[in-house]
Amino acid sequence: MPYMRDKMPHIPSRKRAAQRPDWITGLAENGKARYLQIVDLIERAVADGKLSPGDRLPAQRKLAEMIGVDLTTVTRGFSEAHRRNLIESRGPLGTFISPPRATFMQRIDLSMNIPPPPADIDLAVLLRRGLSQVLVRSDVDLLMTYQLGGGSDSDREAGAAWLKPILGQVDRARVVVTPGAHSTLAALMLALTKQDEPIFTEQLIYPGLPLIARQLGRTLRPVACDADGMRPDALDAACNDARGGLIYLNPTVRNPTAQSMSEQRRKDVLAVAARRNIKIVEDDPYWLFAGDPPAPLASLAPQQVYYLSTLSKCISPGLRAAFLVLPSATGQDAFLRALRSLSLMSPPLTTSLVTQWILDGTASEVLTGVLKESAQRLLSARQILASASSSMSGGGIHVWQPLPEHWAAHGLAAAARSEGLVVAPSSAFCQSGDVPNAIRISLGGCTRRSELTAALRKLADLLQRKPDADDPLLV
Numbered sequence: 001m002p003y004m005r006d007k008m009p010h011i012p013s014r015k016r017a018a019q020r021p022d023w024i025t026g027l028a029e030n031g032k033a034r035y036l037q038i039v040d041l042i043e044r045a046v047a048d049g050k051l052s053p054g055d056r057l058p059a060q061r062k063l064a065e066m067i068g069v070d071l072t073t074v075t076r077g078f079s080e081a082h083r084r085n086l087i088e089s090r091g092p093l094g095t096f097i098s099p100p101r102a103t104f105m106q107r108i109d110l111s112m113n114i115p116p117p118p119a120d121i122d123l124a125v126l127l128r129r130g131l132s133q134v135l136v137r138s139d140v141d142l143l144m145t146y147q148l149g150g151g152s153d154s155d156r157e158a159g160a161a162w163l164k165p166i167l168g169q170v171d172r173a174r175v176v177v178t179p180g181a182h183s184t185l186a187a188l189m190l191a192l193t194k195q196d197e198p199i200f201t202e203q204l205i206y207p208g209l210p211l212i213a214r215q216l217g218r219t220l221r222p223v224a225c226d227a228d229g230m231r232p233d234a235l236d237a238a239c240n241d242a243r244g245g246l247i248y249l250n251p252t253v254r255n256p257t258a259q260s261m262s263e264q265r266r267k268d269v270l271a272v273a274a275r276r277n278i279k280i281v282e283d284d285p286y287w288l289f290a291g292d293p294p295a296p297l298a299s300l301a302p303q304q305v306y307y308l309s310t311l312s313k314c315i316s317p318g319l320r321a322a323f324l325v326l327p328s329a330t331g332q333d334a335f336l337r338a339l340r341s342l343s344l345m346s347p348p349l350t351t352s353l354v355t356q357w358i359l360d361g362t363a364s365e366v367l368t369g370v371l372k373e374s375a376q377r378l379l380s381a382r383q384i385l386a387s388a389s390s391s392m393s394g395g396g397i398h399v400w401q402p403l404p405e406h407w408a409a410h411g412l413a414a415a416a417r418s419e420g421l422v423v424a425p426s427s428a429f430c431q432s433g434d435v436p437n438a439i440r441i442s443l444g445g446c447t448r449r450s451e452l453t454a455a456l457r458k459l460a461d462l463l464q465r466k467p468d469a470d471d472p473l474l475v
Contacts, residue, residue: 023050032122038077047450053099108455109445111424116444118369134352143348149336151177158358159323173329178322179346181310186212187339197244204429206255222431229261232268239276252293253286256429256440258395263294270301280305285313289396303327321354377443384456399441406466
């Protein structure tokens with residue numbers, strides 16, 4: 001009998017491999033704590049439907065063998081999963097996926113466009129490492145005092161490196177580092193227009209732009225659009241009775257419709273702008289999310305276009321960093337004066353962190369994680385919301401959802417709020433004319449994908465229901 005035991009050591013190993021569930025994968029060497037990666041495995045399996053409430057998990061020792069970690073790591077992972085209400089223990093019966101728990105009207109915000117946290121990256125580790133490197137390589141006194149606007153040579157070099165996949169080689173002298181897209185748009189509006197000069201926009205735009213215009217005493221003039229965006233003939237006609245002005249475009253994965261302007265339409269709009277001698281501001285926060293996007297307008301006509309790319313939509317809004325590419329290096333004084341009147345300088349510490357991350361590759365690593373997570377969330381949204389509408393468009397970190405006839409956008413938004421969901425009705429983006437009957441759904445605000453999946457399922461059920469005429473919230 002001892003001889004027989006010695007001859008069969010590998011058979012249990014083959015048996016374990018055959019029984020390993022498909023949701024269990026190896027852990028990544030990405031700096032994220034292994035016990036947290038175990039929690040991520042469980043969470044993703046629930047979000048993807050591979051695990052359902054009531055499913056039993058492998059015993060902790062068995063799971064440790066399957067993954068290749070020690071028992072203590074699995075125990076820590078299970079403790080964190082318990083804390084997040086992902087799993088529950090039933091004594092000798094084992095550990096099971098928890099059923100959904102009441103949240104007592106805790107609201108889930110699907111209205112704010114922010115990038116989702118990358119699933120396989122520990123941002124806390126990257127922040128600590130990046131800040132440590134900044135403090136080692138920088139003069140602390142300089143980090144804690146006033147600095148000239150526009151960024152240092154290293155900051156501009158980092159900006160040019162970040163923009164190279166989008167615009168190709170960019171002269172760093174044309175790159176300006178700014179404290180985010182919102183203040184940059186305000187400074188551009190202030191520097192490039194007078195109060196009596198219109199800013200030509202599409203009918204559906206980033207809702208911060210009208211707020212900026214009102215504060216600066218500027219007037220937005222919506223131009224007729226079709227499915228491809230701003231119509232060149234309508235832009236040309238609008239310029240007939242206007243002196244000067246500025247054109248604002250968000251042409252790639254537009255906010256809020258998630259559609260992109262074709263290359264030919266970009267060329268046609270550029271031709272009108274050139275003939276009318278009007279500059280263009282290209283606000284392009286989502287270009288990196290597009291699968292095969294047309295070249296930016298700034299690539300087609302760099303001398304006509306002020307190109308703006310923010311990190312708020314693809315890395316984190318907390319960094320407060322954006323890059324502006326000017327048509328000419330000699331034209332930045334007026335812009336910087338306008339920017340300083342609104343925001344004296346970019347935060348030196350976070351700007352230095354952004355520069356460090358770009359130059360050492362960390363920013364690309366985070367971007368890859370954000371793009372991967374965004375693609376998974378967008379796929380989930382398309383699958384879950386498909387039953388509610390076949391005309392949904394989506395890209396990047398948001399979805400544009402046309403509503404069935406029995407719902408109006410404001411009524412749907414109110415009904416969603418009563419069920420703990422916050423969505424953005426079309427009126428928040430519309431400047432004039434007929435307001436489309438639709439909502440924008442943002443996919444990045446939920447920290448966990450499982451939370452987003454549950455919210456989207458709730459929203460899909462709501463879309464299919466008809467409003468209750470007796471309920472004042474649903475009028």
